[in-house]
Amino acid sequence: MSTETTVEEQVTVASKVGLHARPAAAVVKAANELPTVVKIGKDGRVVDARSMLSLLSLGAEHGDTVTVSAEGPDAAEAVAAMVALLASNLDEAS
Amino acid sequence: MPALDTTRPVLEGTGVSPGIAIGPMVHMGAPIAELPGPVSGGVPDIEFGRAQRALDEVARDLEQRRDRAEGDAFAVLDALSMLARDPALIDAVGAEVDGGRPAPHAVDAAIAGFRTMLEAAGGYLAERAADLTDLRNRAVARLLHLPMPGIPEHEAPFVLAAEDLAPADTVDLRPGHVLAIVTSRGGPTSHTAIIAKAMGLPCIVGCVGIAEVDDETLVIVDGSAGRVTADPDADEIAAAERRKEAREALLASSAGPGVTADGHGVQLLLNIGSAAAGAAEEVDAEGVGLLRTEFLFLDRTTEPTVEEQTASYHEIFAGFAGRKVVVRTLDVGADKPLPFVEPGPGDNPALGLRGWRLIANNPGLIERQLEAIAAAAATAPCEVWVMAPMIATVTEAEDFVALARAAGIATAGVMVEVPALALQAERLVEVVDFVSLGTNDLSQYTFAADRLVGELGELLDPWQPAVLELIARTATAGRAAGVPVGVCGEAASDPNLALVLTGFGCTSLSMSANAVAEVRAGLATTTLERCEELATLALTGTDGRDARTRVLAALTG
Numbered sequence: 070m071s072t073e074t075t076v077e078e079q080v081t082v083a084s085k086v087g088l089h090a091r092p093a094a095a096v097v098k099a100a101n102e103l104p105t106v107v108k109i110g111k112d113g114r115v116v117d118a119r120s121m122l123s124l125l126s127l128g129a130e131h132g133d134t135v136t137v138s139a140e141g142p143d144a145a146e147a148v149a150a151m152v153a154l155l156a157s158n159l160d161e162a163s
Numbered sequence: 164m165p166a167l168d169t170t171r172p173v174l175e176g177t178g179v180s181p182g183i184a185i186g187p188m189v190h191m192g193a194p195i196a197e198l199p200g201p202v203s204g205g206v207p208d209i210e211f212g213r214a215q216r217a218l219d220e221v222a223r224d225l226e227q228r229r230d231r232a233e234g235d236a237f238a239v240l241d242a243l244s245m246l247a248r249d250p251a252l253i254d255a256v257g258a259e260v261d262g263g264r265p266a267p268h269a270v271d272a273a274i275a276g277f278r279t280m281l282e283a284a285g286g287y288l289a290e291r292a293a294d295l296t297d298l299r300n301r302a303v304a305r306l307l308h309l310p311m312p313g314i315p316e317h318e319a320p321f322v323l324a325a326e327d328l329a330p331a332d333t334v335d336l337r338p339g340h341v342l343a344i345v346t347s348r349g350g351p352t353s354h355t356a357i358i359a360k361a362m363g364l365p366c367i368v369g370c371v372g373i374a375e376v377d378d379e380t381l382v383i384v385d386g387s388a389g390r391v392t393a394d395p396d397a398d399e400i401a402a403a404e405r406r407k408e409a410r411e412a413l414l415a416s417s418a419g420p421g422v423t424a425d426g427h428g429v430q431l432l433l434n435i436g437s438a439a440a441g442a443a444e445e446v447d448a449e450g451v452g453l454l455r456t457e458f459l460f461l462d463r464t465t466e467p468t469v470e471e472q473t474a475s476y477h478e479i480f481a482g483f484a485g486r487k488v489v490v491r492t493l494d495v496g497a498d499k500p501l502p503f504v505e506p507g508p509g510d511n512p513a514l515g516l517r518g519w520r521l522i523a524n525n526p527g528l529i530e531r532q533l534e535a536i537a538a539a540a541a542t543a544p545c546e547v548w549v550m551a552p553m554i555a556t557v558t559e560a561e562d563f564v565a566l567a568r569a570a571g572i573a574t575a576g577v578m579v580e581v582p583a584l585a586l587q588a589e590r591l592v593e594v595v596d597f598v599s600l601g602t603n604d605l606s607q608y609t610f611a612a613d614r615l616v617g618e619l620g621e622l623l624d625p626w627q628p629a630v631l632e633l634i635a636r637t638a639t640a641g642r643a644a645g646v647p648v649g650v651c652g653e654a655a656s657d658p659n660l661a662l663v664l665t666g667f668g669c670t671s672l673s674m675s676a677n678a679v680a681e682v683r684a685g686l687a688t689t690t691l692e693r694c695e696e697l698a699t700l701a702l703t704g705t706d707g708r709d710a711r712t713r714v715l716a717a718l719t720g
Binding site: 085089091094097098116117119120121122123125126128 | 291
């Protein structure tokens, strides 16, 4: 297994209300279940996706581009999962 | 029993949900406003451990309650527990203890920082700030070994006393466990009053004296009279038991259509707002007086198709065979933004493009809804009436009726919730098949008082004579023209106010399911002539409280 690889990918926030409310809660829940720590960045700020408060502070709106990143052997898998989630319609997630 | 006890206090408040309860009173834990000193000191590592444990315990408590909850309650508790476990919050608490603060102060300061950030952002985020305050109160109470804010743990059923209840508190209310609610603040339209009514719990708000009554004091709560008797004697308890039983027997024997003691019929209908109307179908009512259709449109990214809407309406209509269902067309605006509805400009959602006004910049939206309702009505086993919300002029009413008829709807009417339309009632009844008074919005617009501002509760009291006058005017016009005039707001679910509305000449009353038996029982024991006297009396009130007091005195005197 290779070590300390950093994986980074950009994605457009699909949720109509941005990363607030239920979409943000869905991101936090998913991040807690991923095998490694995933971070989400916007405009130079990078935060832990497991933190609702940090996600809210990003103020990511519908259509904004955010950067998803992770490190370690599971990074590629974790980033891909988070990117897929952010690109999906989180408004109807419960 | 103490011999001196001859001046038992009787506390007065505003009765907002009827019924009698007898039991020990317990105060809800109040949040700790000021933290006791010292504000610095302690070993950072130890203080951090304490703070972490407290947040973890709060999170686990919230998660346990969440797992027992459903629907909105689940979402509220889920969001709160997520905040209690937030890694950014834990980091911030760590920074505060490193700066020398003891655990309670560190939690307080860390949460205050995030709260400021959310409040500055405004909108949805500012609402989340209230969740943080709740979390802070819970964690601080845990750290200081003080009672947890919220509904108290109490083995035996009890009467809950509080300053006022927050939405998160009401999540924990269990009927059978909480016997009644008495608050020192709040008005007839407060969240507490609405929840208590929905749960069928006797409730008194604005009962200032309750704060002085000690925990575990036996109290009698009379929600109909707005009276609390603290520490009653054996005779008072026996009398209350008798009245409670008589009332329960009356409610149990109440059945069938709404009718006054002298045989004047008043239709008793239901307010429903979801496809899960199964429970409502079982209620002994003459149909639905207000079917809110927003549930079909909320939480969606695209407008439901005509076919989808038709299927949903059909399902609901099928449950009310042989009865009547009044459908209200979509009532959304800037307050409940939908991705596929253009809200238009304006900072004040209540005064902007909402309800019928959406037609201005959403071509086809209301037409498609009418098409679906008409299609479902064509094969429905019940009578289907359709009405539009937020109609302000007689011309708008004419436009809606024409649109509904063109869609194939046989019975078309409008809501009266804008005072301007009530003032035109005589001309309005010439162009519609029926009228339904939405008293909640009618109050908001008559008093220039936002429904969401708790402090304005007194102005929004449905007993306010100014609103009653608008109702009376509309009902009188309807009676003269032979046009049915119903009431579908909060007012119709108050059994005493229901008598007043009947006295004005309203032909139907629409309410939540658990208010029906009470309203029916009240009507059954009162003649139409008596209702008319009470109606005249209510109009002489100087404000809502005074009108209510006058009618109550006439009923009990």
